[in-house]
Amino acid sequence: MSTGTLAEPVIELIGGRKTYQTGALSFEALRGVDLRVEAGEYVAVIGPSGSGKSTLMHVLGCLDVLTQGTYRLTGHDVGELDEVDLAMVRNTQIGFVFQQFHLLTSLSAVQNVELPLAYRGIGRAERRALAVEALERVGLGDRLENRPGQLSGGQQQRVAFARALVGDPAMILADEPTGNLDSTSTEEVLGLLDELHAAGRTILLITHEADVAARAARVVRVLDGLIQEDAR
Amino acid sequence: MTWAETFLTGWQAIRTHVTRSLLTVLGILIGIAAVILTVGLGLGTQQDVSAQISSLGSNLLIVTPGSTTSSAGMRGGFGSATTLTVADSQAMASPVVAPDVDAVAAQRTSSQSLTAGDANWTTTLVGTTESWADVRSRTVLQGRFLTDEDETSQATNIVLGTETATELFGTTFAVGRTVTISGTEYTVVGVLASAGSSTEDNLDDTAIIPLSTMLNSIVGGTGRTAVSTVYVKATSTDTISAAQQQVTALLLNLHGITNADDADFTVSSQDALVDTATGVYQTLTVLLTGIAALSLLVGGIGVMNIMLVSVTERTREIGLRKALGAPPGAIRRQFLMEASILGLVGGIVGAALGIVAATVLPGLIGSSIVVSPVAVVGSIAVALAIGLVFGVYPAVRAARLAPIDALRSQ
Numbered sequence: 001m002s003t004g005t006l007a008e009p010v011i012e013l014i015g016g017r018k019t020y021q022t023g024a025l026s027f028e029a030l031r032g033v034d035l036r037v038e039a040g041e042y043v044a045v046i047g048p049s050g051s052g053k054s055t056l057m058h059v060l061g062c063l064d065v066l067t068q069g070t071y072r073l074t075g076h077d078v079g080e081l082d083e084v085d086l087a088m089v090r091n092t093q094i095g096f097v098f099q100q101f102h103l104l105t106s107l108s109a110v111q112n113v114e115l116p117l118a119y120r121g122i123g124r125a126e127r128r129a130l131a132v133e134a135l136e137r138v139g140l141g142d143r144l145e146n147r148p149g150q151l152s153g154g155q156q157q158r159v160a161f162a163r164a165l166v167g168d169p170a171m172i173l174a175d176e177p178t179g180n181l182d183s184t185s186t187e188e189v190l191g192l193l194d195e196l197h198a199a200g201r202t203i204l205l206i207t208h209e210a211d212v213a214a215r216a217a218r219v220v221r222v223l224d225g226l227i228q229e230d231a232r
Numbered sequence: 233m234t235w236a237e238t239f240l241t242g243w244q245a246i247r248t249h250v251t252r253s254l255l256t257v258l259g260i261l262i263g264i265a266a267v268i269l270t271v272g273l274g275l276g277t278q279q280d281v282s283a284q285i286s287s288l289g290s291n292l293l294i295v296t297p298g299s300t301t302s303s304a305g306m307r308g309g310f311g312s313a314t315t316l317t318v319a320d321s322q323a324m325a326s327p328v329v330a331p332d333v334d335a336v337a338a339q340r341t342s343s344q345s346l347t348a349g350d351a352n353w354t355t356t357l358v359g360t361t362e363s364w365a366d367v368r369s370r371t372v373l374q375g376r377f378l379t380d381e382d383e384t385s386q387a388t389n390i391v392l393g394t395e396t397a398t399e400l401f402g403t404t405f406a407v408g409r410t411v412t413i414s415g416t417e418y419t420v421v422g423v424l425a426s427a428g429s430s431t432e433d434n435l436d437d438t439a440i441i442p443l444s445t446m447l448n449s450i451v452g453g454t455g456r457t458a459v460s461t462v463y464v465k466a467t468s469t470d471t472i473s474a475a476q477q478q479v480t481a482l483l484l485n486l487h488g489i490t491n492a493d494d495a496d497f498t499v500s501s502q503d504a505l506v507d508t509a510t511g512v513y514q515t516l517t518v519l520l521t522g523i524a525a526l527s528l529l530v531g532g533i534g535v536m537n538i539m540l541v542s543v544t545e546r547t548r549e550i551g552l553r554k555a556l557g558a559p560p561g562a563i564r565r566q567f568l569m570e571a572s573i574l575g576l577v578g579g580i581v582g583a584a585l586g587i588v589a590a591t592v593l594p595g596l597i598g599s600s601i602v603v604s605p606v607a608v609v610g611s612i613a614v615a616l617a618i619g620l621v622f623g624v625y626p627a628v629r630a631a632r633l634a635p636i637d638a639l640r641s642q
Contacts, residue, residue: 063554063639064634084561087560088557088559090557092557098639102548102552104549104552106244107244115556118237120557121233
């Protein structure tokens with residue numbers, strides 16, 4: 001899949017519905033969501049827990065598929081794709097950052113960052129060079145060989161950002177990236193997001209904290225599976 | 233991800249849980265070592281038995297009284313009958329009737345107590361003729377063997393085995409000394425060279441006197457014409473079966489038997505004896521190897537069990553790898569690789585352990601263990617295959633995990 005042209009929106013979600021079926025009970029997590037995000041936008045999705053923002057993030061991250069509706073990522077309909085193609089889309093188009101960092105503890109910082117490139121089949125030397133570059137960009141050029149356990153929370157999250165950036169994705173999908181961090185580290189991470197936005201990256205930030213969302217140029221408020229407000 | 237990287241990832245995962253991995257490997261390790269040992273023990277025993285039979289002499293036929301067939305009629309039990317006589321053995325030696333027979337040695341054995349001064353030793357006393365040394369491929373260390381003259385004159389001459397000589401005289405220099413058997417004095421005329429056999433049938437613990445002396449002085453009575461075994465040496469390896477036919481035909485004729493099934497004697501070749509003896513051990517080996525293989529199966533189930541635990545434990549890791557773009561195939565390969573490494577390590581360490589045990593054990597149990605390269609390579613391959621086969625189910629389970637469920641798990 002190629003990166004879309006400038007005219008093409010990164011995200012185009014039309015009438016997105018997601019229903020979870022648990023035995024006889026069914027629960028509608030998304031009840032018809034329309035969302036359009038252009039390249040270079042910095043969007044915060046905010047909502048209380050249970051609002052459907054996590055489901056929305058999973059759908060946008062191609063970790064889950066819609067029950068109904070259409071989702072086009074950089075112009076390509078991902079509803080048609082099988083598991084192998086979805087893995088490829090996640091690998092090339094999306095850079096994930098999670099609340100719990102999700103770094104592999106047995107690997108060094110640079111090995112963690114290399115991981116998405118390894119699955120893309122990029123050779124060892126090139127992979128390492130790109131990973132080192134990404135870690136330098138987030139200010140961890142001197143921590144390449146440290147294991148996650150030897151890094152502070154803020155540093156671990158920056159490693160996660162380096163891993164999200166290394167594959168040059170169409171968008172960064174950050175799910176509560178500051179949820180597990182103290183105020184200093186939070187400021188560090190938010191500053192990094194600002195820099196990335198300034199550098200032209202498309203960023204989707206999911207959070208339940210209003211002051212974190214306030215850093216974004218556009219705030220999308222989700223409640224009960226619907227978009228309540230879309231403020232630019 | 234290349235195979236080398238998948239291997240490294242698997243190796244790293246195994247090293248993260250050293251104790252658990254070692255315990256898992258233990259099951260396979262023990263199974264492989266057991267298979268190598270049982271196969272080796274079976275081969276070793278077969279080799280021992282054929283060596284023992286070969287040590288009787290070369291191109292040898294063994295004629296024993298009694299029949300091994302079980303058709304109707306009265307017949308003495310195998311080996312206990314008295315139907316084989318000195319006259320039979322003399323007839324077999326005739327170059328006209330049995331041209332492919334090179335030499336014949338009849339023998340009569342009896343367990344006897346030998347006395348020399350204060351020393352007393354019980355051994356197998358053999359009564360036989362001059363040709364025995366040739367037929368049984370034995371030579372003398374000192375003095376001479378028995379002669380035809382000893383036979384005709386019923387001489388009270390005796391030839392001792394090295395061990396018997398040492399027990400009686402404290403030395404193998406025994407020629408000229410005197411041995412007493414049942415009140416009769418015998419003169420030692422020779423000492424046999426050691427046969428160097430390590431088998432339980434000690435060829436160096438024996439005493440040999442002329443057959444005529446044996447039958448008349450020691451055995452006596454009505455049994456004095458019967459011999460216990462006739463060793464027949466064929467002219468060459470190629471004529472063994474011809475010699476066997478000639479001897480059989482001759483004895484049937486002499487004993488007035490028309491139907492070969494009714495024969496009151498048995499002619500067996502060395503090959504037949506080896507085949508019979510090793511056949512038993514072969515069956516035993518197969519059985520024991522089967523049992524050892526069962527422990528491999530148990531080891532394989534252990535691998536599967538631990539791999540399933542590993543998949544459950546690493547659900548989050550699997551989820552993350554999938555989120556980063558690992559296709560299901562890559563996850564499957566990763567877990568298959570881990571299981572295979574466990575199997576392979578178990579196989580290699582087990583084979584090493586088996587080889588060490590095969591070197592140490594023979595000294596303790598007194599039986600040879602032959603480690604065949606085929607068994608070693610084969611069992612390592614089997615161990616690898618076990619890891620692979622029992623790793624399939626856990627690997628498929630890991631590959632099927634939905635990334636969001638996997639990421640959510642704590």
